[in-house]
Amino acid sequence: MTIVTTKALSKKFGKVTALDGVDLNVEEGEVYGFIGPNGAGKSTTIRILLGILQATSGSAQIFGKDVWQDAVEIHKRIAYVPGDVNLWENLTGGEVIDLFSKLRGKTNQKKKERLIEQFQLDPSKKCGTYSKGNRQKIALVAAFASEADLYILDEPTSGLDPLMERVFQECVHEAKRNGKSVLLSSHILSEVERLCDRIGIIRQGKIIESGSLSEMRHLTRSHFFVETKSSIPELGSQKGVHDVREEEGKLGFQVDTENLDQVMQYVSKFGITKLESKSPTLEDLFMRHYEKDSPNRGASS
Amino acid sequence: MNRQLFAQLGTIIKFQIRQNRWRFMIWGISLIFVTVLIASAFTGLYQTDLERQAIAETMENPAMTAMVGPGYGIDNYNNGAMMAHQMLLFTAIVFGIMSILLTSRHTRAEEEDGQIELVRALPVGRLTNLTATIIVLTGFNFLIGLVSGFSLFALQLEDIGLEGSLLYGFSLSAIGIFFVLFTAVFAQLSESSRGTVGFSIGFLLLFYLMRAIGDVSSEALALASPLGLVLRTEVYVNNIWWPLFVLLIQFILLFFFAFYLNKIRDVGAGFLPSKAGKRNATKSLLSPIGLNIRLQRTGIIAWAFAMFVLGISYGSVFGDLESFFANNDMLEQMLSSNTAYSLTEQFLTMLMVILAILSTIPTLILLMRMKKEEKKGRTEHLISRSVSKYRLLFSYTVLAFVSSIVMLGLAILGIWLASASVMEEPVAAGTFFEAGFIYLPAIWAMIGIGITLLGIFPRATSLIWLYVIYSFFTVYLGGLLDLPQWLLNLSVYGHIPQLPVENVEWFPLIVLVLITFALSIVGFTGFRKRDTLV
Numbered sequence: 001m002t003i004v005t006t007k008a009l010s011k012k013f014g015k016v017t018a019l020d021g022v023d024l025n026v027e028e029g030e031v032y033g034f035i036g037p038n039g040a041g042k043s044t045t046i047r048i049l050l051g052i053l054q055a056t057s058g059s060a061q062i063f064g065k066d067v068w069q070d071a072v073e074i075h076k077r078i079a080y081v082p083g084d085v086n087l088w089e090n091l092t093g094g095e096v097i098d099l100f101s102k103l104r105g106k107t108n109q110k111k112k113e114r115l116i117e118q119f120q121l122d123p124s125k126k127c128g129t130y131s132k133g134n135r136q137k138i139a140l141v142a143a144f145a146s147e148a149d150l151y152i153l154d155e156p157t158s159g160l161d162p163l164m165e166r167v168f169q170e171c172v173h174e175a176k177r178n179g180k181s182v183l184l185s186s187h188i189l190s191e192v193e194r195l196c197d198r199i200g201i202i203r204q205g206k207i208i209e210s211g212s213l214s215e216m217r218h219l220t221r222s223h224f225f226v227e228t229k230s231s232i233p234e235l236g237s238q239k240g241v242h243d244v245r246e247e248e249g250k251l252g253f254q255v256d257t258e259n260l261d262q263v264m265q266y267v268s269k270f271g272i273t274k275l276e277s278k279s280p281t282l283e284d285l286f287m288r289h290y291e292k293d294s295p296n297r298g299a300s301s
Numbered sequence: 302m303n304r305q306l307f308a309q310l311g312t313i314i315k316f317q318i319r320q321n322r323w324r325f326m327i328w329g330i331s332l333i334f335v336t337v338l339i340a341s342a343f344t345g346l347y348q349t350d351l352e353r354q355a356i357a358e359t360m361e362n363p364a365m366t367a368m369v370g371p372g373y374g375i376d377n378y379n380n381g382a383m384m385a386h387q388m389l390l391f392t393a394i395v396f397g398i399m400s401i402l403l404t405s406r407h408t409r410a411e412e413e414d415g416q417i418e419l420v421r422a423l424p425v426g427r428l429t430n431l432t433a434t435i436i437v438l439t440g441f442n443f444l445i446g447l448v449s450g451f452s453l454f455a456l457q458l459e460d461i462g463l464e465g466s467l468l469y470g471f472s473l474s475a476i477g478i479f480f481v482l483f484t485a486v487f488a489q490l491s492e493s494s495r496g497t498v499g500f501s502i503g504f505l506l507l508f509y510l511m512r513a514i515g516d517v518s519s520e521a522l523a524l525a526s527p528l529g530l531v532l533r534t535e536v537y538v539n540n541i542w543w544p545l546f547v548l549l550i551q552f553i554l555l556f557f558f559a560f561y562l563n564k565i566r567d568v569g570a571g572f573l574p575s576k577a578g579k580r581n582a583t584k585s586l587l588s589p590i591g592l593n594i595r596l597q598r599t600g601i602i603a604w605a606f607a608m609f610v611l612g613i614s615y616g617s618v619f620g621d622l623e624s625f626f627a628n629n630d631m632l633e634q635m636l637s638s639n640t641a642y643s644l645t646e647q648f649l650t651m652l653m654v655i656l657a658i659l660s661t662i663p664t665l666i667l668l669m670r671m672k673k674e675e676k677k678g679r680t681e682h683l684i685s686r687s688v689s690k691y692r693l694l695f696s697y698t699v700l701a702f703v704s705s706i707v708m709l710g711l712a713i714l715g716i717w718l719a720s721a722s723v724m725e726e727p728v729a730a731g732t733f734f735e736a737g738f739i740y741l742p743a744i745w746a747m748i749g750i751g752i753t754l755l756g757i758f759p760r761a762t763s764l765i766w767l768y769v770i771y772s773f774f775t776v777y778l779g780g781l782l783d784l785p786q787w788l789l790n791l792s793v794y795g796h797i798p799q800l801p802v803e804n805v806e807w808f809p810l811i812v813l814v815l816i817t818f819a820l821s822i823v824g825f826t827g828f829r830k831r832d833t834l835v
Contacts, residue, residue, distance in 0.1 A: 050685045052833040072689045080685040086678045088596055090495075092578030095586055102587035104686040124577040128495070 001028045003150055003181045004049065009058035010205075011044055018044045020205040021058065026150075026183050031176055033196030034185040035286065041205040042185040043083070046154050049183075050080060062150065076105050079143035083155030083185075085135040087127035093138045094123030100142035112145035118167050133159035144171045151175055151182045157191065169195060189282040199282070201289060208289060216285055221254040223278040229271030238263055250274070254284075306564070308426035313433040317407060321437075328399050329445045336392060336449045336473075337456065343384045344458050353378045359618045360386065362723055367513040368614055370529075374538035379460035381537025385469055393531055394505065396445075396477035400438060401484045401501040407434040408488035409497040418568060431485060431563050435556065438481045446474025465537035468545075472531045475548045479527045480505065482555035489562035492571035527551070589688055589696035597667055601704070604663035608708045611659065612715020615652050619645065619716075620723030642802050645728070649736060650799040652716065654776050657740035657794060658769065660708035661747050665765060668701040668751045672762050675834045690829050698752060698821070705744040713737040736800040742813035743793040749820030756827030759834055768792075 004026035011019040019041045026032040036042050047053040048060055051071030060067045062074045087096055097116075101107035116123055119137045127135065136159045143151060151172075157165050165188075172182055172195050186192050192199060193213065200210040209216060221242065227250050235251065236244045240259025245252050255263045318325075347353045357378035359365070366372065370390050374382035408431060411417050417430055450470025454463045484501045491497045508526040515523025516532075523529030533544045562572065585591050594601070671694065674680050683693055713733050721727040747765070754762045772792035779789050789795040796809040 095582040098582035
């Protein structure tokens, strides 16, 4: 069953087009990664899904209901964590968690206590004294303590340390095990790679790529490190080879998947003594889409 | 003393002055300007001895003594005596508040934000920052006191001489410096800047109350308060200087106490245990309305208290009103178009519309808070959960309506209580409440306008304050300047029948209520339809 669907979703702020026909589907029980640079439209999409902004055109549904008309009904079953958590300075963290839980509906008290402990949060401090990471923990505890069916997480770990990030990832895994769906927008590509079943890449208000990570890898390049008996003078000019460089006597390069066969045959003529390959990371995928527009951004390493 | 403790003092002093130059300029100029303006306004308002003597009589009652301090030179209530008696205390309180805010900003607030840590990591002494703050702010207070004094003298008003003016200015400086040092002590004791400001303002209020009770019943209690002490200077009449020397001794004690505490503590630490907050929320917090009340609690209490005190202060002049009016041509001209009613009753109608407009201010602040919450991205927390947009706006609306009744009610209660205690034939409570509460439909219409702005024109919400100011001026000056009726009618308050001088007319009241309804519907619908501000 599809939990979130948007069709040709567009949003204009005055003359500026923030979203330009976004199609996005999140299936039941899956973790969907939503990636893109700042200003690409991730948060706008999420705010429309939450009924905070109204779409200019197109449709967006969660649980088969319209996100604007039935906002309150939908919100009873979702939990949201914003990237920039602004809280009320004179309330304590514990009070805010309780308030959020109450406003949403059902909350698992035991789980709340457990999460507070796992995230090492002191809920008796005023929100004004919390750091960014701690404010984020408040929102995360409130979200994961709730019995929601869909979690919408907008860059939820930008202020967390690596230990807490691991706690967060465990929370997402647990939600998935319980058959919940997650829409995770993130900058941290390794996190998305580890957590997400499917990924959508958004650029300038459009989804330019989507699918599972393995599906997407077909569209991209593989990394190789090779040592050969004799040197390979013409490697850089072979079709489909990119980014050739020498590292500690080894030769590193990338190959487009469709040219893999010819390139390997060519390289083997020089007598391979050692060959390492690495499947492309999400970062490579991501960079490939962006370096087209801005060559200065630097190629992937 | 160890010179290491004060390394780089000069540099930090220069830095603080530079950092604050605009802030000092604004505080300094406005305080001096207001002092001078009020002094010249006072002398213009009561031009003859007879008029001043009349106001002197209204000042001689316990309620006024509690408010502004004991009267002195009452037999010859000249310009200087009158101005100082009515203005010194309140101006001193403003100096105190200014000093508290500035001191806290440079001591505990900078420590909390980690700026002190950065500075202390440089070759800068341990006591340098505190010393620099005290020197800079003491100097600043001294300077504006001095300039105020000379400016008052420069006005060349009758009975406002050089010695009195300087004593007036230095009295203000003294209270300012007292609170610089007092706050410096609390900046050591408390762990947060909120706590520092909270404790200091709390003690400022306590000193005011001590003085109020002391001035009425116990001289010793009044002298224990710096505010009581400073009023014993009897500026412009007897020009007594010793209270300032007593304060000087207190400065020295506070100064060393603050230093001692600063020297023995760690950066970031305090002496008062910071109370751990609640781990869990109480039931009363767990709804949009509960959250609202909690967030605006301090403001609500402060405004309620202020409205009540305002009521009392207006009410306390009722005792000698008739003789006062008989002696003041200008006020009589403002009021005496209708001779069938006593001047007291006519004065009452004017008071009520002023109080109604003033109670509108906290009411609108409560309502318009939603804009701030929205801009800070905090309403998102609610509407992304199962709170509808209607319910969100409704929670602010309810609070505003309740506030309109409570704030106005407290002001009227204050007037009635004070007037009943000073008048020989008190006006019935019912008369006061009828004359006041009849303004509720006008306040509600203002709420309606506020809701419409929030719903349809969220970026233009401040327009409502222009309308409030417009209303205030037409009401306040309308009678005096003979403004045409249509200008008065542009204000919603202009349509309310003025009880008890006029009869109750239902038509405008009903129309205002209907307008409120219509505007609310428009605002709610608009809010539902529009995007949240981001």
